[in-house]
Amino acid sequence: MIYSIVAIGDPVLKTKAKNIAADLPAAELKQLIADMYETMYSASGVGLAAPQVGKAVRLFVMDSGPMVDLDEEDLAELEEGEVPEPAVKRAFINPQMVSETGEEWGFEEGCLSIPGVRELVTRHADIVLRYEDENRQVHEEAFSGMAARVIQHEYDHLEGILFTDKLSGFKKQLLKGKLARISKGDVRHEYRMKFVGDGRRR
Ligand SMILES: [Zn+2]
Numbered sequence: 001m002i003y004s005i006v007a008i009g010d011p012v013l014k015t016k017a018k019n020i021a022a023d024l025p026a027a028e029l030k031q032l033i034a035d036m037y038e039t040m041y042s043a044s045g046v047g048l049a050a051p052q053v054g055k056a057v058r059l060f061v062m063d064s065g066p067m068v069d070l071d072e073e074d075l076a077e078l079e080e081g082e083v084p085e086p087a088v089k090r091a092f093i094n095p096q097m098v099s100e101t102g103e104e105w106g107f108e109e110g111c112l113s114i115p116g117v118r119e120l121v122t123r124h125a126d127i128v129l130r131y132e133d134e135n136r137q138v139h140e141e142a143f144s145g146m147a148a149r150v151i152q153h154e155y156d157h158l159e160g161i162l163f164t165d166k167l168s169g170f171k172k173q174l175l176k177g178k179l180a181r182i183s184k185g186d187v188r189h190e191y192r193m194k195f196v197g198d199g200r201r202r
Contacts, residue, residue, distance in 0.1 A: 003039045003053035004194040008114045008162060009183025010054075017049075017056045017158040019094045022136070033091045033134055036061045043191035045112045047150045049157030052113050054194070060154035063089040067146045088147040095131035097155055098140060102126035107149060109163045114182060115189040119171065121163050123152050 006012055020029065032050075036059070040048035046067050049060040065087035070078075078084065102125030109121045127148045130140045143151055153163060164175060181187060185195035 001035045002042050004192045005112050006052050006054050007183055007193050007195045008179055009196045012051050012054055012056055013113060014160045015056045016160050017051055017058045020057050020059060043112050047154040049154045051157050058094045058158050061091045062150050062154060064147050064150050085145045091134045093132040095129050095155060098128040098130050100124040100127050109153060111163055115187050119167055121166055123149055
């Protein structure tokens with residue numbers, strides 16, 4: 001099932017998400033994860049957090065493939081001995097950030113909840129994350145590169161933080177009107193979305 005993606009302005013995106021209970025039936029969890037992957041791929045996203053489908057629980061899915069897969073031209077440009085970053089496809093349940101280290105680097109991020117907006121966001125290069133996989137096995141794992149960035153972005157969603165919250169006061173001021181229009185549904189989007197005013201207007 002493909003969910004509608006919640007747009008910026010919905011309080012669920014500002015809520016700190018709650019842990020998923022250990023006794024949640026496995027079938028229910030697997031269905032939610034499958035639906036989140038389906039929703040993410042249908043919107044051509046590389047990551048999707050549960051609050052973005054209206055559920056304030058600590059779960060996100062990602063597939064960094066589209067960000068790290070190289071075409072022939074990219075491959076030709078690799079330095080000798082340089083290893084391309086492998087794609088990470090994973091569901092993360094009840095994640096906890098253990099550490100964020102390494103040099104900070106900037107990248108123009110976007111978000112399925114904020115269509116049409118891309119801004120430079122600075123994040124640490126390396127992270128260690130503790131999480132449960134879809135079989136509820138606990139892992140503590142290090143990530144770097146694009147995978148670390150996608151995880152940091154999705155993890156922020158579980159803390160009620162959007163990438164636009166991380167911009168400078170000046171940038172935020174410049175974007176204010178645009179974000180307000182997006183929250184009202186005044187934006188082009190190529191996938192199903194839910195806006196805060198939806199119920200009231202129709
Ligand atoms: Zn996002």
